[in-house]
Amino acid sequence: MVRLPLTVAEVERGQRLGALLRLARGERSMLEVALDARVSPETLRKIETGRVATPAFPTIAAIADVLGLSLDAVWAEINRPELDRGRDAPERLGS
Numbered sequence: 001m002v003r004l005p006l007t008v009a010e011v012e013r014g015q016r017l018g019a020l021l022r023l024a025r026g027e028r029s030m031l032e033v034a035l036d037a038r039v040s041p042e043t044l045r046k047i048e049t050g051r052v053a054t055p056a057f058p059t060i061a062a063i064a065d066v067l068g069l070s071l072d073a074v075w076a077e078i079n080r081p082e083l084d085r086g087r088d089a090p091e092r093l094g095s
Contacts, residue, residue: 019048
């Protein structure tokens with residue numbers, strides 16, 4: 001399966017997701033949160049740093065649950081249209 005390059009908007013949403021999770025994690029260690037969510041610490045690190053801009057839904061659901069975040073709140077925060085400068089542009093990164 002060929003995966004299309006990410007759009008600018010997708011990358012920006014991934015960065016917002018990572019920032020939101022880092023903020024919600026607070027003083028808890030990345031290892032503790034990752035183990036509680038049953039994901040690898042490396043996966044959590046990649047999501048928090050924006051290296052994985054479109055993580056799998058079950059992964060985000062597990063992390064959000066451990067951090068006490070509702071999926072509605074996560075979705076609303078990362079999809080704020082005023083923050084998506086590339087939403088209307090079909091431009092893809094790496095093209």
